[in-house]
Amino acid sequence: MVQEVFRLSGIGYSYGEGYALKGISFSAMQGESLGILGANGSGKSTLLKIMNGLVFPTSGEMRFLGEVLNEVSLKGPFQRCFRERIGFVFPEPDVQLFSPTVFDEVAFGPLQLELPEDEVRRRVGALLDMLGISALKERPPYTLSSGEKKKVAIAAVLSTNPDVLLLDEPTNGLDPRTQVWLFELLQGLKDLKKTIVMATHDLSLVGDLSDRVIVIGEDHGIAADGKADKVLRDKDLLLKANIIHEHTHRHGDIIHMHSHGPFSTHDEHE
Amino acid sequence: MHIPDGYLSPRTCAVFFAAMLPVWYFASKRVEEGLKLKNLPLLALGAAFTFVIMMFNIPIPGGSSGHMVGSVVVSIALGPWAGVIALSLAVTLQAFLFGDGGVLAIGANSFNMAFIMSFAGYYSYRALSLGSPGHARKIAAAAAAGYVAVNLAALAVGIELGIQPVISAGTDGRPLYAPYPLSISIPAMMVPHALFLGPVEALGTALVVSYMEKTMGNDMARARGGSKPLWTALVVLAVLAPLGLLAVGTPWGEWGREEVLGMIGYVPSGMERYEGAWKGLLPDYGNESAEGIGASFVYIISAAIGSLAAVLAVYLWGKRWRK
Amino acid sequence: MAEVRLPDWLKESRGEPCLIGKGGSHGFLDKTLANISAFMRETLSSGAAERPGALQGLSPKARIAGFLLLIIACSITGRAFMLIGALVIMAVAMLMSNVSAASLAKRVAPSLFFTSVIAFPVFFDFITPGASVFGVSVSGYSISVTKEGAAIALFLVLRVGVMVALASLLLLTTRQADFFKGLKELKVPHLFVTALYMTFRYVFVLLKTAEDAVLARKSRTIATGRLSEAQRWTASRIALILKKSMSYAEEVNMAMISRGFDGRLRTLKAPGMEGRDYLWLFLTLFFLFLSFGF
Numbered sequence: 007m008v009q010e011v012f013r014l015s016g017i018g019y020s021y022g023e024g025y026a027l028k029g030i031s032f033s034a035m036q037g038e039s040l041g042i043l044g045a046n047g048s049g050k051s052t053l054l055k056i057m058n059g060l061v062f063p064t065s066g067e068m069r070f071l072g073e074v075l076n077e078v079s080l081k082g083p084f085q086r087c088f089r090e091r092i093g094f095v096f097p098e099p100d101v102q103l104f105s106p107t108v109f110d111e112v113a114f115g116p117l118q119l120e121l122p123e124d125e126v127r128r129r130v131g132a133l134l135d136m137l138g139i140s141a142l143k144e145r146p147p148y149t150l151s152s153g154e155k156k157k158v159a160i161a162a163v164l165s166t167n168p169d170v171l172l173l174d175e176p177t178n179g180l181d182p183r184t185q186v187w188l189f190e191l192l193q194g195l196k197d198l199k200k201t202i203v204m205a206t207h208d209l210s211l212v213g214d215l216s217d218r219v220i221v222i223g224e225d226h227g228i229a230a231d232g233k234a235d236k237v238l239r240d241k242d243l244l245l246k247a248n249i250i251h252e253h254t255h256r257h258g259d260i261i262h263m264h265s266h267g268p269f270s271t272h273d274e275h276e
Numbered sequence: 277m278h279i280p281d282g283y284l285s286p287r288t289c290a291v292f293f294a295a296m297l298p299v300w301y302f303a304s305k306r307v308e309e310g311l312k313l314k315n316l317p318l319l320a321l322g323a324a325f326t327f328v329i330m331m332f333n334i335p336i337p338g339g340s341s342g343h344m345v346g347s348v349v350v351s352i353a354l355g356p357w358a359g360v361i362a363l364s365l366a367v368t369l370q371a372f373l374f375g376d377g378g379v380l381a382i383g384a385n386s387f388n389m390a391f392i393m394s395f396a397g398y399y400s401y402r403a404l405s406l407g408s409p410g411h412a413r414k415i416a417a418a419a420a421a422g423y424v425a426v427n428l429a430a431l432a433v434g435i436e437l438g439i440q441p442v443i444s445a446g447t448d449g450r451p452l453y454a455p456y457p458l459s460i461s462i463p464a465m466m467v468p469h470a471l472f473l474g475p476v477e478a479l480g481t482a483l484v485v486s487y488m489e490k491t492m493g494n495d496m497a498r499a500r501g502g503s504k505p506l507w508t509a510l511v512v513l514a515v516l517a518p519l520g521l522l523a524v525g526t527p528w529g530e531w532g533r534e535e536v537l538g539m540i541g542y543v544p545s546g547m548e549r550y551e552g553a554w555k556g557l558l559p560d561y562g563n564e565s566a567e568g569i570g571a572s573f574v575y576i577i578s579a580a581i582g583s584l585a586a587v588l589a590v591y592l593w594g595k596r597w598r599k
Numbered sequence: 600m601a602e603v604r605l606p607d608w609l610k611e612s613r614g615e616p617c618l619i620g621k622g623g624s625h626g627f628l629d630k631t632l633a634n635i636s637a638f639m640r641e642t643l644s645s646g647a648a649e650r651p652g653a654l655q656g657l658s659p660k661a662r663i664a665g666f667l668l669l670i671i672a673c674s675i676t677g678r679a680f681m682l683i684g685a686l687v688i689m690a691v692a693m694l695m696s697n698v699s700a701a702s703l704a705k706r707v708a709p710s711l712f713f714t715s716v717i718a719f720p721v722f723f724d725f726i727t728p729g730a731s732v733f734g735v736s737v738s739g740y741s742i743s744v745t746k747e748g749a750a751i752a753l754f755l756v757l758r759v760g761v762m763v764a765l766a767s768l769l770l771l772t773t774r775q776a777d778f779f780k781g782l783k784e785l786k787v788p789h790l791f792v793t794a795l796y797m798t799f800r801y802v803f804v805l806l807k808t809a810e811d812a813v814l815a816r817k818s819r820t821i822a823t824g825r826l827s828e829a830q831r832w833t834a835s836r837i838a839l840i841l842k843k844s845m846s847y848a849e850e851v852n853m854a855m856i857s858r859g860f861d862g863r864l865r866t867l868k869a870p871g872m873e874g875r876d877y878l879w880l881f882l883t884l885f886f887l888f889l890s891f892g893f
Contacts, residue, residue, distance in 0.1 A: 060853040089859040100804050101850040104317070104797050106776035113867060118859030123867055146776055148803045166858065280710050281766065282759035286674040304790075316790060317851035320797030321805075321844040327798070328805045329837050331634035335627040335829040343634075353841060365791075365798045372770070372778065373799065374641065375706055379667070379766050380674055446677045450751050452758075455721045483834030484841070491838065572892075579888035587881045594871055 009036040009071065011170055011201050012057060016066035019052050026052040028226045030066070036169070037199040041216030041234065043207060045248035048222040050205035051097070054172045057203065058094045090119055093168035097175035099155035103147035108139065108158050111147060115166040133161045137191075153184040160191070170201040177208045189214065207249055213238050223247045277345060277429065278370065279385055281378030283437060283454040285444030292383035299360060299391055306357040322354050322362030323369070334480050344480035345429075347389055348397030348422045352485060356398040363390030384436055388429045397425035397481075415486045422481030423474045427466065430473075434458070434465035627829065628817050635810050638802075647771050652696030653875075654772040659781030660869065661876035665883035666769040672883075672890035673762050679754055681893050682761045688886070689761070689768055696772050706767035707760060714759040718752035727751060775799065784869040793864055801847065805840055812836045 010033050017030040026049040034040050044050040055061040056068060059080050068075045070088060080088065093115075096102050105111040112133055116126045134140040137157050142150065147158060156176075163171070176192075177185050192215055196202055206212060212219055212234065219237040221244070223229030229247050230237050237243070244250045284292075307319065329346040351359030364386040370376035377385045404417035438458030441451035454461065648655065654662060673685050693703060720726050724734070727748030734743025773781070779796045783789055816832065872880075 055853065058853075058857055060857060085861065086859070089857070092857075094854070094857040096850065096854055098850070101847065102854045104800060104851055104855065106779045106796050106800075110776075110866075115858040117865040117867065118861070120865060126867065144774075144776065146800075148800055162858065280714070280759060281670065281674065281762035282714070282755065286671060289674070315848070315852055316794045316797060317801075317855070318845075318848040320794045321801050321848040321851070323794070323798040324801040324805050325841055325844040327802045328809050328840055331631060331638065331806070332809065332833060332837055333627040333630040333634070334833050335826055349837070349841070353845075361794075365795055369795060369798055372766075373775070374638075375710065375763060375767060375770070378762065379670055380762075450747060450754075452677050452754070455718065455751050455755055456726075460726075479830070480834075480837075483830055484837045487831075487834045487838040488841065491842075575892045576889065579892065580885055582888050583881055583884035586884055587877050590880065591872075591877055 010034075011036050011038075011071060012203075013069040013072075014057075014066065015068075017053070017056060017063045017068060018065035019049065019056065019061070020064050025049075025226050027056075027063070027222075030222075030228055032220060032228065032231055034201060034203065036201055038218060039196050039202045039216045040204070041212035041219045042203065042205040042222065043209070043212060043219055043237075043244075043247070043249050044205070044222035045207065045224060048224060048247070049226045050222050051174050053222070054094065054174050054203065054205050058092055058172055059088060060094075086119065090166055091168055092170045092172060093163035093166060095160055095163050095171065095173045095176060097178050099152070099159040100147075102159040102162060103150075103155060105147070107144050107146055108134070108142045108150075109144065111158055112161045112165045115162060119166055129165050129167075133165055137161050152179055153181060156180060156184060156188070160188075168200075170203070171195065173202070173204045173206075175206055175208075176204060177206065177211055185211075209238065209250070221247050221249065277385075277389060277426075277433065278367075278377030279381045279388075279433060279436070281380050283378070283440070284381055284384055285440060285453045286380065287444065288436065288440070288453075289380040289383055292381075292387050294383075296364070296383050296386050296391065300364065303357040303360045307361060318354070319358060319361050319365060322350055322358060323365035326350050326363055326366040327369070329480075329484075334476060334483070344422070344477045345389060345393060345426060346480070347393035347429075348401070348418070348425045348477070348481045349484045351394040351398040352401055352418065352421070352481075353488065356394050359394040359398065360386075360390050363394055366390075388432045388436075392432050393425040393429045396428045397421045400424045401485075411486070411489065414489055415482045418485035419478040419482035423478040426477040427469050427474050430465045430469035431462065434462035437461040437465070627833070628813050631813050632810070632817075635806055635813075638806065642775070646702060647696065647698040648774045648777075650697040652698070652772065654692055654696040654698075654768070656875065657879055658784075658870065658872050658876050659773065659777040660784035661872055661879055662773060663769065663778070663781040664785060665879045666765055668880075668883040668887045670762055670765050672887040673758060673765065675887075676890040676893055678893045679757060681890055682754075682757050685761050685765065685886070688882075689764060693768060696768075698768065698771050702771060703764060703767055706771070707764045710763040711756065711760045714756050718755050721752040721755070722748045724748065780869070783866060789864045789866060797851070801844070801851075804847065805844055808840055808843055809836065812839065 013033040015031050017027055018025065019027040030053065042050045042053065052061060056063050059070075059075050062077055070092075073079060073084060075088070103111055105114055109130060112130045113126050116129055121129075131140075134143060137160070139154065139157050139161065142154060142158070147155060150158065171192075173192075176188060180188065189211065192202060192204075196215065202215070204212065204216065216234045219230070219232065219234045220228060221230040221237060224247060230240065230243050241250070307315070326346045329349065330343055333343050347359065347363050350362055353359075354362060364382075367377060367385045367389055368382050371379050371382050371385070398421070401417050401421035404420055405414050409417065435458065437454040438456065438461035440454040441457055444451075444453050446452045456464070657665070669685055669688070673682060676682065693700065722744045724731065724743050724745050727745050729745035729747035731743040732746055732749065734741055736742075770778075779792055779799075782792045782795070813836075
């Protein structure tokens, strides 16, 4: 039986007078690939942080593998299980790269989870090899290019072997080559039945990778939730949520919309 | 403001490390209480921020510009305790990686720039903006806090340097570290700070605080700690501690009238008298001429044996630890 | 969404060439930029640290500990020959470690110059009375250099120079990552070392913001602005950087928690020390013990 990984019921988040999120309810199943679309400031980053237990909702309830996630439950033994199973890739890699060298960075997560040292070294070595960044092993992160930083940030998250990956604006600031690389990596992780939740406004990535799309409207609530191809064809909905603009609209179907994104995955992956 | 290595005697350096250790310990406890988890990034970025503002040149009248230390801005934004840690981090990094200030002087430099400036700045700002001050009063308070804090720190530097010839002279009475007496070192530090660097710090602090008040309001001071009387008392104690330790380290009682006069005025002709006073205080082994070559040779051998034993101990300890 | 209509004045272009002439300076901007680029240059050039050499071959902890022992020894000693001894040790270490004397001199020069200026008056009899070495006398006022004064001043300059040079040699032969690793292995509390490292790391991020802010202003500065406006601008940039550092702090904290940080840092065990590490420690410790006596 496929497990339910996340269940959010009536999640709201407010700061002061404003709302970042309002009445968000959905659930995500194991192995599902979920795209969260929303304009800038729609609250999708906050939503991911809530799903990672970094920020707690001001209303509603959030469950992970059936357990309620809140400040109290995250204090106990649940914390380790939770942190081990979820990886979060931040939009800005600089935020994530706080260790002296690339090696230390990738080793940070497994060390915090108290894996044996040999296992840590084995994992880090294998990951750096897989991502083709072994040569950067001893380099300090601030000397890397932004594409390399992103790779290291992803390696640092994968080193704990999470079942669930949360990605916030994963293609932000990446050159086309690195975007293709990222797409292939995520496709591979998806085939391994990892649960992938991406918050983005990169329609091409969502269109190619996600089974299901949730659109957060400008009112900070869910504007749509359904199969990816169905939601992505609903131009009026996407227009209303300020995810596409008329210029894109004029071209009609999804395939053409891609060519207005930062790159066309279709040319290279079909 | 950064004291380099070689200006302070090792004893002075040790005293300031000893004084700063409890301050760092209490500060980290306080910060931990205020923030739910050990918020390393907040402290680190506070320190990084100090680093960066030291590179900003503030334009001042006359077409010139100067840079501020920035400790007061940091302590107003983060609270004095987090400020102490953030500024100490900045001072440590400057000493090790940029040669700004000495490695052995990290304790003293932290005391001056992190501790004195942070607390003096923060509490004078709070005292002057007691009640419900308007914007103008807050800015004035910030300017005054910047001025007071940087001048107090400069005074501390002046005293630290000025007592060196008295507390750490060689066997022949000649100064081995900072050579000037208090009568020279204090004015040398105070005049530029009172006239030039103090106003720059005041201006910079006022400008930044004014901008923060306008654009960030209350959320800029998340980590701000309250002012409990107990802590204030501890602060005062800690300020006095190094002076006390210095007093213990060097028997004030044994100084004659001339020595005290020398401390204040540094009567240079009193050198012969120092010699007398210091002969009794220092162990004899420094005096080669009195002991002859043989004694020196024995000393060198015993030093070699001592260091061999110490390295052996490190080796054995390392072996045990690795098992 | 309507099509963007460009106003007519935006379509005109300037025909006449630019005149070259003297303009106002933006001194404080250039000074700030100079500070930032000097920092970047100094920290990003790894130099000798990446080259093979005797010091580079030592384990980071032994290297740092040994240099600290030497620095302490130089602080304790009251004799010039001990300082000259340290200088000799340093010269040998420098030659064995592929460090050029020029790169070391460049780091030591500012402190040495500063100390020389400070020590200068000590030479003279109005600060240090004693046996006159030579002197001039002009219309009743006389000034002379004394033997004692010269001894005190030269000793101070020598001590400061040697201590700064030792710290610089450590820095030049140590990669930044190794430096922080070494501190951890020397049992400096991990949280402190991590905070220290993070400070170093995020200085770069904040400096990038600072640099962009200054460049953006410079590119838009046509005439020299009013002083009060320039000051307000500087304050607003400093406040912007403060705000950015606070929001960064929050995000970095979350990134750490997300990867399992719970207030306790766990790190890999350090490799042990080898024969040469012990030899280095022995030499430096021996020198320290000597300094107690001399």
